[in-house]
Amino acid sequence: MSMSTADSFLNASAVIVGHDIVRTIKKDKEITNSCQLKIARCTTLVVGLLSMLLAFRCKDLLKLMYWSLSFQVPIVSAPFILAIFGFQGTSRTALIGMSTGILFILTWNKWIKCTTGIDGSFLAMLANGLAMMAAHYLLKQPEDTGWVKPDNTFRQIQQENFRKRSERKEAIKNAWENRKITLSNLIPSHITIVSVGVYTTISNLMAYFLGCITNHGYWLIFQLFLSASLIGYPFFMIFLKK
Structure with missing residues (x-):
């Protein structure tokens, strides 16, 4: 992992x-x-x-994870979230926000975390985002920055997603109205049932002979009985039809 x-x-x-x-x-x-x-x-x-x-x-994995969160969340998360929601800023705006996040998390860890024991990564991320917003609106920026409106490609993607959702809802509605046909299509084939039976038989026998099953009584008997029922299910259905 x-x-x-x-x-x-x-x-x-x-x-x-x-x-x-x-x-x-x-x-x-x-x-x-x-x-x-x-x-x-x-x-x-x-x-x-x-x-x-x-x-x-540093041989403590938990401490390394805390270090990574202390670096990643205050610095990267705020610009990334703003970019997802359509905010396009300059390099100067991003650097101001990142510097604010770094200073905030260092200050928090030095004077506040030692007394409260609370991690300040989330607050540093908020400080990063607020600093970016303040730098964007208080400082002079190029005309092509700010909240970007959806273009034609994005509108087409939205329309396509809306059409797919409508088709999905209509398909679910039709399937619910024809419940009998829908449920009949969910019945597995005989080959699938026999394959599951063979798999459960082999896995239970291997677990028994390898010593993975400590209780050698009713549980193994039940599993083998279930496997035999699955393997014999197609023949039983043919016998009933005849």
Whole structure:
């Protein structure tokens, strides 16, 4: 689980450095895909080694999680949430908000958390968002910044989603009105029932012989009886029809 999360974050950091940061710094120069790949590899190596040093220095996983939340929530969450809701600001606005979040969480951890024991990440995120709003409305900004209105593509996506929801509601309404037909379609096939019976038989016998089942009495008998019933269900139905 830890490695799955680690390689995801390493991949994200490599893409951010190789694609976003370097491309922003070198606006006029064209960066080839091979160069971006080399930068991503170096970033993965450097960030991975630094993460290993941090992990060896602090062996408490819960403390590391608190550190990550203390860095991520006050700095990243507020700009990310505002961007989702359609706010487009400048780099200066984002840096002001992030700096406010960092100063707030450092101040909170130094003077308030030691006495109250309350984590101030959420309050630092609010301070970050309020600082961004204040910087946007108090300082002079370009005309293309602020709350972006939905464009034609977004309106088309909204209309498509509304059409799909209407079709889904209509399908559910028709299925409810024709309940008998809907329920008859849910009956599993004979092959599915026999396959489940074979699976439960093999799994219970393996659990018995490997010693996973400590109670060798009624539970195993019940499971095998249920498996035999599932395997014999198609033959029983054919016998009833005849």
